[in-house]
Amino acid sequence: MTRSPRLDSAVAATTYQKEWFARTSAAARAGAPLALANADAPHEILRALDIPYVVNQWWSSIISAKRAGPASLAAVAALGLPDDSRQYDVLPLGAQLLPSDEAPWGGLPEPRFAIAERGGDVTHKIFEQWGRRPGTETFLLSRTGAVPAPEGWWDIVADEWDAVFGAERIDLLRDEIVELTHWLAERTGRGLDLAVLAGILDLANQQAEWNRRTRALLAQARPLPVPVTDVIPAVMVPQWHRGTAWAVQAAERLHDEVAARIDAGDAVHPRERRRLMWIGRGLWSDLDMYRAFQDEFDAVFVWSMYLAIAADGYLRRGPDPLRTLAARFVGLTDLLYVPPMSSSWYAKEALAHGVDGVVHLVADDTPGSALITAALEEQGVPVLELRGSNADPRATGGVRERIASFLRERVPVS
Amino acid sequence: MTAGSGPVIGIVGNDVPRQIVLASGALPFRITGLWEAPGDRAWLDLLGAADPVAATVAEELSDADVDGIVVSNDSEAHLRLFYVLRATGSRVPLHLVDLPRRDSAGSRRFLRHQFTALARFCGGVTGRTPDAQSLHDAAVAEAALGEELERLRARRRAHPPRCSGAQALEATLAAMRVPPPVAADIIRAAGGEDVPARRRVHMTGSDHPDARAYAALEAAGLIVVSEDHGTGDGAWLGVSAAGGSVTETVDRLIDAHFARIPASTTGSGADRARTTRSLAAASGADVAVSLIRDLDESPLWDVVDQRDALAADGIELHVADHVRPGEVVGRVSAMAAELSAGRASR
Numbered sequence: 001m002t003r004s005p006r007l008d009s010a011v012a013a014t015t016y017q018k019e020w021f022a023r024t025s026a027a028a029r030a031g032a033p034l035a036l037a038n039a040d041a042p043h044e045i046l047r048a049l050d051i052p053y054v055v056n057q058w059w060s061s062i063i064s065a066k067r068a069g070p071a072s073l074a075a076v077a078a079l080g081l082p083d084d085s086r087q088y089d090v091l092p093l094g095a096q097l098l099p100s101d102e103a104p105w106g107g108l109p110e111p112r113f114a115i116a117e118r119g120g121d122v123t124h125k126i127f128e129q130w131g132r133r134p135g136t137e138t139f140l141l142s143r144t145g146a147v148p149a150p151e152g153w154w155d156i157v158a159d160e161w162d163a164v165f166g167a168e169r170i171d172l173l174r175d176e177i178v179e180l181t182h183w184l185a186e187r188t189g190r191g192l193d194l195a196v197l198a199g200i201l202d203l204a205n206q207q208a209e210w211n212r213r214t215r216a217l218l219a220q221a222r223p224l225p226v227p228v229t230d231v232i233p234a235v236m237v238p239q240w241h242r243g244t245a246w247a248v249q250a251a252e253r254l255h256d257e258v259a260a261r262i263d264a265g266d267a268v269h270p271r272e273r274r275r276l277m278w279i280g281r282g283l284w285s286d287l288d289m290y291r292a293f294q295d296e297f298d299a300v301f302v303w304s305m306y307l308a309i310a311a312d313g314y315l316r317r318g319p320d321p322l323r324t325l326a327a328r329f330v331g332l333t334d335l336l337y338v339p340p341m342s343s344s345w346y347a348k349e350a351l352a353h354g355v356d357g358v359v360h361l362v363a364d365d366t367p368g369s370a371l372i373t374a375a376l377e378e379q380g381v382p383v384l385e386l387r388g389s390n391a392d393p394r395a396t397g398g399v400r401e402r403i404a405s406f407l408r409e410r411v412p413v414s
Numbered sequence: 415m416t417a418g419s420g421p422v423i424g425i426v427g428n429d430v431p432r433q434i435v436l437a438s439g440a441l442p443f444r445i446t447g448l449w450e451a452p453g454d455r456a457w458l459d460l461l462g463a464a465d466p467v468a469a470t471v472a473e474e475l476s477d478a479d480v481d482g483i484v485v486s487n488d489s490e491a492h493l494r495l496f497y498v499l500r501a502t503g504s505r506v507p508l509h510l511v512d513l514p515r516r517d518s519a520g521s522r523r524f525l526r527h528q529f530t531a532l533a534r535f536c537g538g539v540t541g542r543t544p545d546a547q548s549l550h551d552a553a554v555a556e557a558a559l560g561e562e563l564e565r566l567r568a569r570r571r572a573h574p575p576r577c578s579g580a581q582a583l584e585a586t587l588a589a590m591r592v593p594p595p596v597a598a599d600i601i602r603a604a605g606g607e608d609v610p611a612r613r614r615v616h617m618t619g620s621d622h623p624d625a626r627a628y629a630a631l632e633a634a635g636l637i638v639v640s641e642d643h644g645t646g647d648g649a650w651l652g653v654s655a656a657g658g659s660v661t662e663t664v665d666r667l668i669d670a671h672f673a674r675i676p677a678s679t680t681g682s683g684a685d686r687a688r689t690t691r692s693l694a695a696a697s698g699a700d701v702a703v704s705l706i707r708d709l710d711e712s713p714l715w716d717v718v719d720q721r722d723a724l725a726a727d728g729i730e731l732h733v734a735d736h737v738r739p740g741e742v743v744g745r746v747s748a749m750a751a752e753l754s755a756g757r758a759s760r
Contacts, residue, residue, distance in 0.1 A: 079718065080717065080718040080721075081714070081715060081718065082711065082714040082715065085711040085714055085715070086711070118515065118680075120490045121489055121490045121678075121679040121680075121710075121711055121712035122711050122712055122715060124680075124682065125682065125683055125712065125715040125716075126715075128682050128683055128684070129683075140516065142514040142515070142516065142521070142524075144487070144512050144514070144524075145487045145493055145496065145510050145512045146497070147510050147512070149497075149500070168524055168527045169524075171520070171523070171524070172514065172520050172521065172523070172524040174520075175518070175519065175520025175523070176516075176518070176520055178520075179518060179520070338497055339497055339498075339500075339501040340501055343501070362462060362463075363463075369462050370459045370460045370462065371460065371498070371501050371502075387463070
């Protein structure tokens with residue numbers, strides 16, 4: 001049967017996030033410290049110090065979904081800075097310059113701290129700009145190269161993370177996390193309690209375990225029981241609250257709801273005959289796109305990286321909370337983008353989910369995309385590569401037409 | 415290249431201390447690619463949206479007779495190149511050098527691991543692991559090269575200059591591919607005659623893998639007297655560290671790393687602007703030029719700060735950005751025509 005209402009867990013997550021943002025904004029405007037953190041920064045330290053944080057990329061997705069992307073990029077350009085460089089990372093900087101009535105959700109209060117790892121050539125410069133804003137200070141962590149880079153990491157990364165990422169890389173990040181902790185303590189007077197941090201890590205692991213079970217259910221389910229556009233917020237909003245009891249409950253709720261829908265025989269599209277995988281960041285400015293190929297092509301997007309990396313990428317167990325936390329973040333992005341870690345993982349996921357075709361959005365800051373495509377094609381899975389930033393509508397025009405052609409020409413019905 | 419001259423290690427990027435490579439008995443052979451070539455389509459596809467010069471570096475590596483390759487994590491393009499070489503199967507041993515930017519106890523410990531691993535890698539290629547004596551000998555040779563480079567910089571800073579920018583850059587690039595004594599001879603031979611008075615240019619922006627852009631500027635009546643990019647005065651060339659033991663030498667090399675000119679890809683905009691202003695002032699530049707390749711994004715983020723910093727000394731910054739392969743001579747020539755019309759103030 002087809003059930004049209006959205007997943008309760010997705011609705012609950014987005015509702016919670018709006019309320020949380022309103023609460024957090026009010027507190028920040030009243031003087032409480034707020035952090036802006038990149039997705040790969042060790043958020044758990046902020047949680048342990050009771051410093052609320054907004055994730056840069058999540059805020060970008062809101063800006064993009066609320067159609068404030070072009071105005072934000074124009075504001076960046078008005079500063080003399082490039083508007084065609086790392087748009088997804090820079091949107092919040094531009095949105096900060098918009099009048100509050102033009103910014104999503106009334107705008108982001110000025111963060112007290114801006115924290116990022118030095119990814120690529122530009123992230124540190126974007127966060128340098130944040131540090132020049134009145135009242136905001138920047139802290140940058142190192143981003144080391146992915147050495148070693150084993151295939152099959154998903155089976156061992158939770159416990160054998162030294163072997164996956166290299167002990168020296170983890171030690172460096174651990175030391176820098178300690179520095180960050182001291183830096184924050186100097187500014188807030190709040191010291192780190194390692195027992196509190198260990199408890200947060202434990203909750204984060206519980207959340208990851210639920211995400212693993214949910215991913216396993218969806219990989220096996222035929223037809224797809226829940227829309228990917230609901231799974232994404234139901235996973236990602238709790239991800240940004242990782243380490244809280246609410247986030248664990250939200251992950252469990254998603255799992256139970258997916259299981260119930262499978263038991264009930266629900267289908268997003270009962271005539272499902274083509275199963276598609278979307279590799280890359282979400283196309284937030286056009287979420288309807290993910291449902292646009294169902295009626296004409298019986299094609300359903302069954303996979304996004306958000307649940308899959310939440311299932312495989314975050315789980316870390318270890319006796320030293322600081323080092324374990326470093327092991328969570330030292331190579332998180334590498335798992336998604338660096339071959340052969342990324343390419344072997346996407347191929348594994350494609351086979352597990354029985355996809356018939358892949359749409360691969362290749363952003364400007366993602367290395368190894370051609371090798372990901374090649375790994376999938378070697379498995380007999382056709383791939384359409386789209387190049388451009390998910391945050392810049394100028395780069396993704398004509399996407400639907402290209403996907404339609406791809407389906408007609410290269411993706412036979414299963 | 416290797417016949418009769420010992421092992422050769424191809425170097426990509428600007429974060430490799432040559433002294434360690436030399437101390438292993440190998441020749442560090444810097445590979446920089448080309449400004450103008452479009453790059454092989456297959457490499458461009460593999461590298462994605464990276465500085466297109468990286469594709470020409472990959473082509474050059476494919477043809478180079480090297481016994482090992484060391485790639486720096488000094489830019490996204492080079493890191494991608496390392497990943498692609500690793501994933502596609504390098505025909506010779508491959509190694510990544512990864513140097514953090516923030517000076518801290520943790521970074522220094524990581525750097526010690528990095529330099530030790532580099533020495534081990536080079537030793538694996540040559541059969542000779544660097545020791546205190548070989549590091550000392552390499553330091554002496556590299557220091558002599560460093561002194562010649564300082565003299566070259568003085569010739570460029572003279573009024574009038576006694577070496578053109580293109581000559582200096584060509585000599586510097588050549589010096590990155592030969593043993594230190596030969597390199598010192600090349601640097602010593604660069605220039606030496608007065609160059610007619612012209613508007614003096616400080617170069618910033620993208621690295622220059624060859625001297626085509628400099629030649630085009632100078633053909634239009636300007637002269638490049640200094641630069642802050644990683645294939646010219648910013649190169650890790652002629653930089654050495656003396657120590658009584660391997661540990662002490664490595665620690666001094668770590669000091670040298672943190673003292674180097676900040677690259678656009680790794681330095682902050684503020685640091686870059688201070689460096690650009692300082693070097694332009696030291697060379698008596700009349701004007702500064704930033705040439706920025708398409709997909710080499712970080713220099714774009716430096717422009718506002720550099721322009722403001724240089725303005726404090728009355729130096730205008732002229733920018734040509736998003737320069738695509740095949741465009742550099744035309745873009746530079748058009749800019750030069752405008753700049754040549756200005757007044758030489760010093």
